[in-house]
Amino acid sequence: MAARILIDRFSFRYGPDLPSALAEVSLDIAPGSCCGILGPTGAGKTTLLHALVGILGRHHPDSIHAGTIRVGERTFAPLPDEILFPKVGLVLQDPFVQLSGVRDTVSDEVLFTLENLGIASEVAQSRVAALLRELGIDHLASRQPSTLSGGETQRLALATMLIAAPEVLLLDEPTSALDTSAVERLRQIIESLHSRTTVIITDTQIDFSLPLADQIVVLDAGNLRFDGKPSDFTSRMNEFGDVLPVRGWREALDRLAESSAMQSHAADLLGKALGKT
């Protein structure tokens, strides 16, 4: 079951002499939706994800913070100080680091997460096999994780979290090291999670998040600059030219429009062809 996330005037500062990493950020992310958090480096995207999963509260107990965070039915004031696994799953920016390094095969690497949950081996094996099939990496089940390509490692990193069936899935810049085909595969996987899991994606690019997201958030130096629907974001996109590469995004939007026009044209042709048969 997907969880709702409510963040109310949440502020965070790593130390008294350091600038605010997040300043009075308020967000309401609907259960089962996909939220894209966009912004340049240092905007506070990763800090927000770490706050939601519980790393921030656990690793920085002496930090300065205020506000509240609510994940599903649990409210934390101001933030969780325990790791919220398996309720919340986080896939780090570098998928290679996500892997434990202590399992010989892809299948065992995914199984490792279930071992941590104490799930019986027989049940776990079949769950792992089903998930690897769903993610299209079942043919890699007996491969060594260190021999996988970037895209395959990204899918494996995702599998290590999805196997725990988290209510909220956090993806920290998931496309930063992927080629075009791997990005497309990842997009399909995230689309398949819609309504089952609340997905939050941080990104510095628009191409990946915009077509997927139900909600777009723009962060800039810890401040919330925009929170709304993707259509509202695209109509006001020029306002964010100082923090985001809008020109490149415009081109990306044109490409997206072209791609969806081509897809709809292809669908029409296919429909006609099927109609004839």
Place this chain on the structure above:
Amino acid sequence: MRLDISSKLALVLLLWVCAFTLEWFVSVPLLVVAAAARYLVPAFRPQSHRANRAFNKFLLYSVAILVLLTALNALLMPGGDILFTLAGLKFHHDGLMFGIRTAARLLLLSVSILIFFISTPLPDFIRFLQQKGLPSQLVLILLLTLHFLDQLPERINRVFVAQEARGAPVRAGVFSRAKSLVSILSPLVLSSIVESIDRGTALEVRGFLVRPEASLVRVQARQKLNPVSLTLLLLTLGVLFLFLLRWLLAF
């Protein structure tokens, strides 16, 4: 003879106790036996070419360490007879014996731990520690440390290549390499720390530290010690007992 991880660890413990308690004329043969075990005992065969290369290199360096340590002590530590004089330098008996004792002890400690790690895959060792019920925090620290050591040669090479690309003469010779060590040290340390923190975080968010007490992977922890491990542990206790007895009788 069955030599699983617990038996191998028991053997390492026995060799460590021997290194600290027994005289050099026992330590040196033990050192030879431990080094030979890598070639003769299947359980101590290296698990990869890299591990094999590391062990062979270590053997080569250990001969140099043995000679250097013994010679320096014989030269710098006066006492006992003068064994011989070379180009005006006097080599003393007591210093020579101290050098042999220290080198044998150091090398026995190193070789015993090395034959364990070259022959034991990291995943197997970590699984073994988890099965034995070691606290997750401790296993996490060990895992990150061993992973770091495992990745170190590759990481050093990467930093060397990066420095070379910036024009640093890192491969020009031994002196240049030694000099460039200073410049690779900070990126090496920093990148290692960052990666260790990230890997630790990743393991934490995968529930590594909250493994349930009754986890099924711990069932094997309740198995009895196998006869080989038991014999080796009894031998270790025997050596310790004899050492204590000899120490008490000396008074």
